[in-house]
Amino acid sequence: MNWGAIAAIYRFEMSRFFRTLMQSFLSPVLSTSLYFVVFGTAIGSRIDQVEGISYGAFIVPGLIMLSVMTQAISNASFGIYFPKFIGTVYELLSAPVNFLEIVLGYVGAAASKALFIGTVILCTAAFFVDLRIAHPLAMVLFLVLTCLSFALMGFIIGIWARNFEQLQLVPLLIVTPLVFLGGSFYSITMLPPVWQTITLFNPVVYLISGFRWAFFDTSDVPVGLSLLAIGGFTCLCLAVIWWIFRTGWRLRS
């Protein structure tokens, strides 16, 4: 393993993040506060409780997941798309590194940024609602795995994209709807039976349900299934990336 290369990529990517630290920090704080003002206070006052939890607290896991997933995808996809766009990818392709090292560097950095933002949101939320975390270790595990798997997916999108429109397309058309319809802001038991069944085909449901279980010890789907879903998704992304580097798809002519 070329650990030096992984560290170099990671550090270089993170420096982009630190250059805009204020913005990286302020925007999740602001948006989370707005969510609480709008959903938690205005709407929450009309919704009593969901599964014995105050609505304000109930939406916290979904809120974190929503940001973490979109951030992981956009950071990772931009991280690898940008070198392709400006041409600096020549250096990666001609360096003594294999696919795993490149992935660890870029995906590791993107996941770290998402994790940072997720933590900021969690802390901000703690100001607005009374939060208790039933399974702290499981909470961290779900959070880290979500950051990683969605960063892997973002990495694939970044390699696939030929222009900025395509870079935005998948997150906009596929990921955001799936996340919003994945029970971020409601329990799927609140849906009519038909929709409950349809919803189960949405992979994001499993992630949010598992994450919420870590907080409140209640879940829409069994926790084991949630772990399986996120583990399977991670493996799928890794397999696709392995294939990309083996064939040089969209990277090497």
Place this chain on the structure above:
Amino acid sequence: MSTILSIRDLRKRYDGGFEALKGVSLEIEQGEILALLGPNGAGKTTLISTICGITTPTSGSVTVGGHDIISGFRAARSMIGLVPQEVALEPFETVIRTVRFSRGLFGHPRDEALIERILRRLSLWDKRNAPVKELSGGMKRRVLIAKALAHEPRVLFLDEPTAGVDVELRKDMWDTVAELKADGVTIILTTHYIEEAEAIADRVGVISGGELLLVEDKKRLMARMGKKRIEVLLSAPIRKIPPALAAHDLVLTGDNDTLVYEYDTHAERTGITRLLNDVAAAGLVLRDVKTRESSLEEIFVDLVSEGRS
């Protein structure tokens, strides 16, 4: 001298079906400067990109320091530094960070003293904390060189390092190349300027249409390329060359009114004065005298036909 880079029957067919390399074989000696001379589209960049791992070869093999570029890609690439033809740099990063990144990417530990030496040598030290986007074009090109040198490569590829660079910077670049050679770095550079190959190379390879037409010691090649011709236009046609001019190896062309004399610009005596005196002494009247230098294109044509005969 030992071979550091060995290319055997390398072919590259791009996805569209275009064959950019048609079986290139070449051995490069340790410590030499090889200039690859060829017109646009000859396949110079493709050749370099294939050796460096940016494009995948269709067939053939390349070894660097004995390591195959595919099965031993780590060892092979560790020895190579690449300065690409197009300037590609992270615009917002500072000079020194991009150079540090390159060293790290090759798995080397930090070495600030080395990076300072490299940046000073390339006159970039004062700009080390400036974002790359604030640099001039010539400086950006030097940042690319600094990045390529940051992992102390044994073989350095410079793809058209002086294309679009003004005369003064070009001389600086040549000096840099000479210094690197003194450090024992093997250098392969591409260019379409004959003078550039002449100024810095030990050997010159001529590439055209995806084929390596020849690789030859520079001095011998320059002697061949340094041919000039004089055309002496006479006021009236003659039937044959007068015996008094037989010693000059002239050719009678045009409507039998033009004498063509070829000479070597590198030779001590060109024989022009004597020729013109003898022409006058033979009683011929001159209408005009023209000199012509072979263009790069003509030299290529010459080389191809010579290579085939």
